[in-house]
Amino acid sequence: MQKRLFFVPLAVIVFILYFTVFGDRGLLRINHLHRDLDETQKRLSQLKEENDQLKREIAALQSDRRYLESIARRDFGLVRSNEVVYQFTPQALTAAPQAEAPAPAAVQPAPPAAAVKQPPAAASKQPPAGGARKSP
Numbered sequence: 001m002q003k004r005l006f007f008v009p010l011a012v013i014v015f016i017l018y019f020t021v022f023g024d025r026g027l028l029r030i031n032h033l034h035r036d037l038d039e040t041q042k043r044l045s046q047l048k049e050e051n052d053q054l055k056r057e058i059a060a061l062q063s064d065r066r067y068l069e070s071i072a073r074r075d076f077g078l079v080r081s082n083e084v085v086y087q088f089t090p091q092a093l094t095a096a097p098q099a100e101a102p103a104p105a106a107v108q109p110a111p112p113a114a115a116v117k118q119p120p121a122a123a124s125k126q127p128p129a130g131g132a133r134k135s136p
Contacts, residue, residue, distance in 0.1 A: 060067040
């Protein structure tokens with residue numbers, strides 16, 4: 001009889017402790033909810049920062065002409081009429097530093113065909129192709 005009276009309060013205490021630790025409102029669940037709350041607050045602060053950045057960008061797009069121009073240049077490749085555009089090949093950009101890369105070519109409209117031809121007098125003044133010169 002003495003043992004039976006000892007097990008009843010022990011069973012009640014174990015029952016209460018079980019639900020205190022493992023129940024729906026137990027310590028483990030509270031700990032899990034606190035971690036979720038911390039992660040949600042971090043995500044909220046990141047989203048607020050991103051929202052502020054987007055608001056600043058909207059304001060700049062509405063009022064800053066230089067920002068609009070930089071977007072047009074970067075995203076759409078637009079240039080002004082008096083600018084010269086240099087285009088680099090990927091091979092020239094990844095070339096080793098000791099190898100001298102050729103100078104970039106400027107993209108400009110081609111001159112008329114008549115302007116490209118050399119006059120006959122200029123062609124006769126050039127030295128022979130072998131590199132030999134006449135000595136005086």
